[in-house]
Amino acid sequence: MAPIDSDDNRTAGEGEELRAGRRKAARYVVPVAVMGVAAATIGLVPALADSGDPDLPKVTAEQLIEKIAKSDVQQMSGTVRINTDLGLPDLGGLESGLMSGMSGGPGAGGDGEGSAADPSAKLTELVSGSHTLRVAADGPDRQKLSLLENAAEYSLIHNGDDVWGYDSKSNEVYHSTTSGSDGRPQKDVPEKDVPATPKDFADQALKAVDDTTSVTVGGTAQVAGRDAYRLVVEPKQDGSTVGAITVAVDAETGTPLKFTLTPASGGAAVVDVGFTEVSFAKPDASTFDFTPPEGAKVTEADESAKAPEHGRPAEGALAEGLDGLEVVGEGWNAIATFDTGAGGGLPTASPDGDLGALGGFLGSFGDQVKGDFGSGTVFKTRLVNALITDDGKVYAGAVTKDALVKAADAAQ
Numbered sequence: 001m002a003p004i005d006s007d008d009n010r011t012a013g014e015g016e017e018l019r020a021g022r023r024k025a026a027r028y029v030v031p032v033a034v035m036g037v038a039a040a041t042i043g044l045v046p047a048l049a050d051s052g053d054p055d056l057p058k059v060t061a062e063q064l065i066e067k068i069a070k071s072d073v074q075q076m077s078g079t080v081r082i083n084t085d086l087g088l089p090d091l092g093g094l095e096s097g098l099m100s101g102m103s104g105g106p107g108a109g110g111d112g113e114g115s116a117a118d119p120s121a122k123l124t125e126l127v128s129g130s131h132t133l134r135v136a137a138d139g140p141d142r143q144k145l146s147l148l149e150n151a152a153e154y155s156l157i158h159n160g161d162d163v164w165g166y167d168s169k170s171n172e173v174y175h176s177t178t179s180g181s182d183g184r185p186q187k188d189v190p191e192k193d194v195p196a197t198p199k200d201f202a203d204q205a206l207k208a209v210d211d212t213t214s215v216t217v218g219g220t221a222q223v224a225g226r227d228a229y230r231l232v233v234e235p236k237q238d239g240s241t242v243g244a245i246t247v248a249v250d251a252e253t254g255t256p257l258k259f260t261l262t263p264a265s266g267g268a269a270v271v272d273v274g275f276t277e278v279s280f281a282k283p284d285a286s287t288f289d290f291t292p293p294e295g296a297k298v299t300e301a302d303e304s305a306k307a308p309e310h311g312r313p314a315e316g317a318l319a320e321g322l323d324g325l326e327v328v329g330e331g332w333n334a335i336a337t338f339d340t341g342a343g344g345g346l347p348t349a350s351p352d353g354d355l356g357a358l359g360g361f362l363g364s365f366g367d368q369v370k371g372d373f374g375s376g377t378v379f380k381t382r383l384v385n386a387l388i389t390d391d392g393k394v395y396a397g398a399v400t401k402d403a404l405v406k407a408a409d410a411a412q
Contacts, residue, residue, distance in 0.1 A: 053220045054227040056251050061215040064231050064249055065206060071254030077136040077287070078224065078278035080197055084128050084271040087382035115299035117165040117174035119156050122147070126195075135197060136283040144288055159288040166290065173292045176301030198273050202247045202256035212237050212331025223248045223257040224275040235332035239403045240264060241383050242332055253280060263382045270383045328407055335397035335407045367401065373408035 059067070114121070125131070125147070134146040147154040152169035158178070165174035195201050209215055218232040228248040235242050241264050248258035258274030292298050325338045366377035369387065376389035378401045386396035387404040393411075395404045 054222055054251075056220050056227060056229065059217060059229060061217050061231065064217055064229055065209070065215070067254040068202065068206065068231075068247075068249055068256065069254075071250075073137075073253050073255050073280060074139050075137060075282045076255070076278065076280050077283045078134075078275045080133040080135055080273065081276050082126055082131045082133065082271070082273045083269065084126070084130075085268065085382065086128065086270060086384070115165075115167075115172050115174045115297070116170040117154070117167040117172040117299070119165045119174065122154050122165065122167065123156070133197075136287050138283050138285075138288065142283075142288045155290075157288055157290045159290065162290075164290045164292075166292075166296075171293065171296045173296045173298040174301070175292075175298060195273075198247070198256040198259040198275065201259040201273055202249075209233065210331055212333075218246065220251075221248050221258075223250075224278045226257060226278065227251045228257055237331055237333050239399050240332040241385065241398045241400060248274070255280075261383070265382065267382075328411070329397075329399075329403075333397070333399055333403060335395050335399060335404065337393065337395045337407070337411070340392040340394060369401070369405055371405045371409045372412050373405075376408070378404060 116122070132148045134144075134148065136144045141158070141160055143158045145156045149169065152167075154168070155164075155166045157164045157166075161177045163176045163178060166172075195204065212235060214234045214236055216232050216234075218230040221228050221230055228250055231247040231249055233245040233247070243262040243264040243266065246258075246260045246262075247256050249255070250257050257278065258272075260272055260274075261270050263270050325336060327334050327336055329335050366379045366388075369376055369378050373393075374390055376387050376393075378385060378387045380401065384396060384398050385401055385404055386394060387401075387408055388394050389408060393408070395407050397404070
């Protein structure tokens, strides 16, 4: 591993334990859904909500990374605030229809199939806007995450072998189990594809630390009433849209309390994820109890998988494209590329008209580009950019428009 910038200029070669620590930290990474490709590579940032700079013992970047890796908090509860601003255009509701169609969830084509409580669709709401979450954990077998909405609440509860999703607005329940009759994990148990806590995001950031990255300690802060160190992660490479990532690390437990990412273009945070309240005491056992309310519609995971609309054509096409996903470049300039198999660039027609409408609407926001690869359209956010060529290939990453065109040219 190449050198990491730190207070004492020690290299990773001088600390083999650091590598082991990073590998351990990476084990806890929550997979980030790639859908939209743009919505997938969320970054985060803001100014850390400081109430002063506590006087803490000096640590190096290596020591702070190791502290995060060794953190083994099993019991905690608190409130998390997530603010995400990718700078996406207002799609007039079209994006909601597209996302629900791809997930096979309710509202796909207006058929009502699936469950409004299915977490695989519900948690994708976290990729945009502002949200408040309540989280609680008591070891590996009990966790709860609640998404607070206007006069409603969505909860995802894991208690022993049972996983429950409950949407109070629709009074629908989604149920699955962590293992089948043979004791092995069930394939239909939903994964938490969208990161929801500062640790989820911090694990992703630590996974990216290599010789293309500068890592330093940027002072101290107070977050949710806790003293914390500030770990600053910055790309060394030109061409990345990422400016800097700041992780506030609890000085006592090593738990990430706040994760922020600023774009290279400057301005406000792309995403700001942090605890506003946190406790490391054991949550009450009743926190993880759940019984479907009277009159609630309960959907079992295996029933959802057998639903007529499960695996819609749009979903199948996306999955087939992602099966051929490749990554070109390295470090912060890595670009994901795959072939949709659909020539003609943006969709212009579909049986229900949704994709055609969305394609035309998105086209009005894209930049037309040409190169050795031919021609295509680049869609830009404040962090992730994507090039869709006229022959159906996609190039996406936290890189500039020029970097995408260069990658497409090099693939010819």
